[in-house]
Amino acid sequence: MEDEVDRLVTAWRRERPDLDVEPLEVLSRVSRLARHLDRARRLAFSEVGLEPWEFDVLTALRRAGAPYQLSPGALLTQTLVTSGTMTNRIDRLAKKDLVERLPDPNDRRGVLVRLTPAGRDKADASLAGLLTQERAILAELSREQRRELAGLLRRLTGPFDNIPG
Amino acid sequence: MEDEVDRLVTAWRRERPDLDVEPLEVLSRVSRLARHLDRARRLAFSEVGLEPWEFDVLTALRRAGAPYQLSPGALLTQTLVTSGTMTNRIDRLAKKDLVERLPDPNDRRGVLVRLTPAGRDKADASLAGLLTQERAILAELSREQRRELAGLLRRLTGPFDNIPG
DNA sequence: GTCAACTATCTTGATATCGAGATATACTTT
């Protein structure tokens, strides 16, 4: 099946035959697919009254395991947002009583963000729904193809996730 | 090389062994990689005084070929933003004299957005830089692996790009 | 031809994000 990136690449080869646009075959698809996924997630979460950014924070805390707490800094590396954004997110989640801020006993600069019981419920309730939706999207591929795809993507994410930045 | 998604999946398997989180192996990597790419693009474009959203619009017009014009609607499907966002983008690009709005001669509701010569220069100047950066990111993979990866991603983007929505 | 349904674009208000800098605390070197 042809997609928008096929059309885009064809157009560039006509307009700029001097350039090798092969990188777009992979990376434009990654960017576009991520935007499609965002839209789908936004729609799915709105049915349970949750925003994608709320899901990201609550589930990061949930999978940390009891007592479901992480520093804002740890949340930054998991969610790839800036510190100003995370402060704002924690403020809003705290106002909704889904998380609470505690002083870090080991570092007086630091803070621990802890899931409240209501926050934990929200996290658990939304995860199953997300997985169902994602499974439908991935039904295009065989189990073996999904493994292959995950492995190739890991090669690209690995450097970003391990080199500081 | 292990990445953040490996850690995330391991954590879920410990915390929620009742759920099959295999879909995250693919789709969380897509979302995270897209965010890394956004950051890298933002940095690279800032060196030539361009925002990623400006690049997206200018290059869509550029690859349409002479006379470098498209309707706002066509730009929507290429950039995956809402109509309100696109109106705003066109306004700002027009204020910088990178594009201009023309009435569509065939539909009086419609508008055509056309690249100015300055806009065309910006588009051409920025594309080569982007490709260089992307080539470096993709150097992790062999040519054959890149083709494989592009093909697998197309299977996922195809349905989104072809089913209306 | 007229009316209803549809389409293309724009307007508006609320909100989330970013970048840069501020503040407070911790660590390291001498």
Added chain:
DNA sequence: AAAGTATATCTCGATATCAAGATAGTTGAC
């Protein structure tokens, strides 16, 4: 122990985005 450097989080202002609805023009059924 003082000074300088590094780290953790927050503050603030500017800006881009979205969702929903408004406006204007088109199309098709009759």
